[in-house]
Amino acid sequence: MQRGKVSFRCSECLSVSLQWSGQCSSCSAWNSLSEVVETRHQAAIFSPKGGPSGISKICDISHENIQRRQTGISELDRVLGGGLVLGSVILLSGDPGIGKSTLALQLAAKQHEEIDTLYVTGEESSQQLVLRAKRLGISNLPIDVLAGNSLQSILEHISEYKLVVIDSIQALSSGNLTSLPGSVAQVRESAEAILRYAKNSECCVLMIGHVTKEGTLAGPKLLEHMVDTVLYFEGDDASRLRMIRSYKNRFGNVNEVGVFAMTGSGLQEVGNPSEMFLSRRVSDVPGSVVLATHQGTRPLLVEVQALLDASSLGNPRRLCVGLDAQRLMMLLAVLNRQSDVLVGAYDIFVNVVGGIRIVDSGADVALLAAIISSVLDKPFPRDVVCFGEIGLGGEIRPVQRGEDRIREASKLGYERVLVPKDNYTALETIEAQIIDIVSVSELVQWVEQNPS
Known part of the structure; x- marks a missing residue:
């Protein structure tokens, strides 16, 4: 050519x-x-289907044959929106050593008996892949493996498969280009060819992607626009907890989270993450509050901790792990204006136990309750869960999925829930004791009068 x-x-x-x-x-x-x-x-990513001109009316297009295939890994199915969609291209990214290749190999092991599956490894030899499969206990399975990074060679071999895992997209090299593998041009060329193949053959492709030192996906931003689903593997090096979060999904909800635990034999699903996050909680300690939050459509209970210590510095420190540090500063200003609790002279440390990252304005009440509990040196009641958003005027606002949060708390044995007043109106059918609060000053008063 x-x-x-x-x-x-x-x-x-x-x-x-x-x-x-x-x-x-x-x-x-x-x-x-x-x-x-x-x-x-490369004039067209995939050939048009429909009438002679390639144009069809949306009401006439049949979609009955497009079905989801469950992966056999329920936490992954949750993130994908119910399973694999044939013809889709999924991009899985994350830090080195987080478990991307492990999950991909476990997926291939689950699917190889149901559909023709190929694992393409561009970073390891076949023998090295077998060693990893042996650790996972799947080295005796007849999984097809192709070792190599030539894009043209890969396209020649994958025509008979319905599930292809490519590890990784940055390792592939096209003979049409002179640039090195992993360059912007090589990644774009390889991704376009694979996307074109997937759409034409209705093959599902899982591509593993690298990240830069800043934590962003390596390669052109165009790569994220091209694929159907973008998943990020998150986790702390000091913890065995791993979470897959969907940042883009054309066939399901975004911000869904799947929870896994990394073990010596691979990734194990965590069916009840709330119970795991709270399993080692020490009650009757000031500054510890249970938050009812949600990740995607999943309700989740986590422990929020706050520690306040008299500062010896001119500018007291504010350290926040697992929550938005800017939102912490805003809530401290609201607390200062709307109550008699003064925290300006304290170093403030906030942590979400378990290494999970919370992006939910409904965490405001729990965060402020933990700070109030710590500065007053009064333990927060151990049987109470709380949630709610706090406005700049000190008002406590309702949040989404309030009923799901309450049901999750009740399922784990919590008897009382602090909720915004509007959420209380919508949850009158719930049997658990619901305590409605309307302002920050009322929250401070409740913590003072209801120690553990």
């Missing part, structure tokens, strides 16, 4: 230049231009 027109694309702004330069002329980014070779066969 003859080489096409050569140009250079910026990895930051995607602008195209005819010649290479150390600095992009559009966005001024340095060392961001990579070679791109335009080839005629």
